[in-house]
Amino acid sequence: MNILLSNDDGFLAPGINQLREALLNVAHVTTVAPDRDCSGASNSLTLRNPLRMTTHGENFYSVNGTPTDCVHLGLGLYAHDPDMVISGINAGPNMGDDVLYSGTVAAAMEGRFLGHPALAVSLACHHHDTERHYATAVAVVLQLLQYVQNYPDQSHMILNVNVPNVTLEQLRGWRMTRLGNRHRSEPVIRTQDPRGREIFWIGPPGDAADAGDGTDFHAISQQCVSITPIHADLTRHQALADSQRWLEACHVKA
Template sequence: MRILVANDDGYLAPGLAALVEACRGLGEIDVVAPEQNASGTSNSLTLHRPLSVFTASNGYRYINGTPSDCVHVALTGLLPHRPDLVVSGINNGANMGDDTLYSGTVAAAMEGYLFGVPSIAFSLVEKGWQHLDSAARVARSLIEQVLASPPAGAAWLLNVNIPALPHEQIAGRRVTRLGRRHASEPVICQANPRGEPIYWIGAAGDAREAGEGTDFHATAQGLVSVTPLQVDLTDHRAAPSWVSWLERA
């Protein structure tokens, strides 16, 4: 068994070390992570400059690029073998609802999925790494389960959000769907030392669709949210109406 571990918080992040430790004993582990925090980079690949691979003192390899770069480079030339599983995280903060579109943590796992490798993204719902040990235990348990009894299909992609709770207070696991958020808060305008305007992206909006069955609802109940994801963005439900619209033109 070969496991590739990546993240978006950077190779020095506590969540990465916790996930690597959670995988110990399950197989041969390779770590390829970003050199710096790359949160919010989504599925971007670096195409305008070459990428460099470095090796840290602990054996982790890191790349001066995005989370998708890390998995892409690992799978297409860096590693001498194809991993059996890609795991990403443990992220410092939730990746639920619309956040998954921006998440570098999810993107790293998705890159593995795009190459046909089963992949899991792990996130700790609250920022600050509180109860990271508990999240690592959850990750270990889920990885053990998928290795012992793989889900159906050649490849699959899971987005896992873990409540920041002591392990004994986690109420279980639940398969969920993505909720939705309200629009983000307005940008924050400031002035740089030259008096020129600069802009910070505003905070994420509050949960808008967080009813039963969603990832927001599950984690609020102390449950681990497990959301199967797909890449197909086609609006199949609306397609027939668009066909009718074209025929009327």
């Protein structure tokens, strides 16, 4: 199996390096990751500045760009016709509304745009956690790789995988889930730099709002692996008929 591996935490992040070492035992792996932390980059592309690649070992590269840039360059220049694109392991969950901002999910989505099945993998740890069980998430990916080739919708496969921050022995199962929702994020934090100039920080994300049974939030709270099939079609299909009637009632002229 040929795999293109990327992330949004940067090429030095422990998640991507531990996953890379494990995948090298079962696959040919090309790793192309940002040269810095690009969390929250979403699907952004670098269009106004040149991109540069730096080699860090055999088939291991960093790019001065976004996760989406990395997948473009990896698939266009270096990957050996990959069977799959894997993004992660992210340090922190990507659940609910997070997927709209996540560079981890964006890298997987770009792989799908460019014709390859994709996994986005996140460890649902938090900044205050003293222990981060990346080994559990690595084991989950290795198990998934045994079965994803039988996934019923290969041509559209993007699986958003969140793994609870527990040991492998503490996992309580696997769940197919839908995306939950968060409360709106905390207000912007307004402060000053050491020279008295005004600066701002984006507030932290809100707590879970829709976290009931069947959601990714609920699965993680039960120490279960959450797997959510996602796609990039943002059309609200159930609103098309009502929206068409509304437009006709407006008597809009061509």
